[in-house]
Amino acid sequence: MDLYAENILDHYKNPHNKGKLENATASFADSNPLCGDKIEMSVRINDKGIIEDIGFLGEGCAISQASASLLTDEVMGKSVDEANGITNEKIYELLGVPLTTNRVKCALLSLVTLKKALALTKL
């Protein structure tokens, strides 16, 4: 029951930064083959390497979508290096609920997708 804490349901029902940036510098879409969760991250990075704006599109369970919402809040205004330094543990901390093995993939999909989008930016 702990999994569906108030903050998870809030972010699931009213996600922050939902949408695709029109003037993104990079975007990447990924999915979780186990569940079919989907996340697309789009970022706009300025010439100082700061994430000026970020948006996500997605479908999936409350954990995957709340994680994306929380993560976009977390990295907004931060540098690419700071965002790349975000660990899995940080995501668990942001979610603040106990995750079973099978739900870890749902929780981490947004971070994996964000890092892939950031990697494209460097190219």
Added chain:
Amino acid sequence: MFNSKIIQKDFPILQNMLNGKRLVYLDNASTTQKPQVVIDAISGYYSTLNSNIHRGVHTLSERATDAYENTRTKVAQFIHAEESSEIIFTRGATEAINLVASSWGETNVNEGDVIIVTALEHHSNLVPWQQLVKRKKAELRIIPITDDGFLDLNNLDTLLSGSVKLLAITQMSNVLGVQTPIKLLVQKAQEIGAKVLVDAAQGMAHLGLNVKELNIDFAAFSSHKMFGPTGVGVLWARKDILEAMPPYQFGGDMVKEVFPFEATWNDVPWKFEAGTPNISGVVAFGAAIEYLESFSFADIQEHDQKLYAYARTQLREFPKLKLLGPEDPAKAGGAVSFVVDGVHPHDIGSILNDSGVAVRTGHHCAQPLMQRLQVQATVRASFSIYNDEDDVDALIGALKNVYEIFKI
């Protein structure tokens, strides 16, 4: 008619508490639980018979070989095959279908030929054919379905035009429980000289399979969906077809004579069983078949249909819940799939689990079917002989928690 409460006693796992709750196991379409007789057969094999088969002259090897081959005979009788040499043991239905796609497909499918599947297929009876037609520049066609999951046969004659070599069709949808009209499709296939493969993985524990009566050419199924161990499956094919097929894998036991630069092949079925197989699994699969044979399929279907109707009647009471699959329980059975608007199936599955209710959530290895039904995933409750109305009531009770948590 059987009593599910008494059957439950045959299955040790159903006696256990899980997370402090009675286990309500409604994920039987993924894999069934195992009765004590099957568990005993595995440990009995390792305690009294363990040795390699087909090669030793010592007593244990003879006994292990007999036990292994005895299951082959049981399987042949169970599906009404002409002879036991038509039974090939594989790792599962997936490997059985891959065997046909690789071996038979390689020699019989050419550029421009057509293979037909249905929109209901599990990935195991779709992806091997996608790959084969790519290799061969052949064509894959898909028999569409109606909104409630029946095969839509309106354009069947158009689909069957051209050089159709094979219809590979599921006997029963693992998502919707829908049965397919195999007899009709066999008749149509025979008119144009096409072969028919039946994926019986899902249907076997619910409907059985009579390969002779259906007059099909290939059948694939898995032990673990019919109370047997995982890692064992069967390919059945008509003897003349098997004899003409090249080997699938190469190595020990599948050869007759080996020289430094060439080899000749063992007889069917051993030609297709390279290496040491899952001997304990096959032996225990024999025990599973004996167990399943102690029930009548008419009773099992009556039981399935009763639970199907009972579950759907109660689920229909929930707002924003959409039931998938046919209304008529006579045309389905075994599995009820649904979605709830605004709640992802995985979240439903997690909350049901808190009440001890195990269901499958996701795409059920049938992503094209999800696309056709315009859902990302579903919640699926699937039944077996040991489930009863109490299990459905537990599902319904736990589903109410989902509505409370998500404030629907």
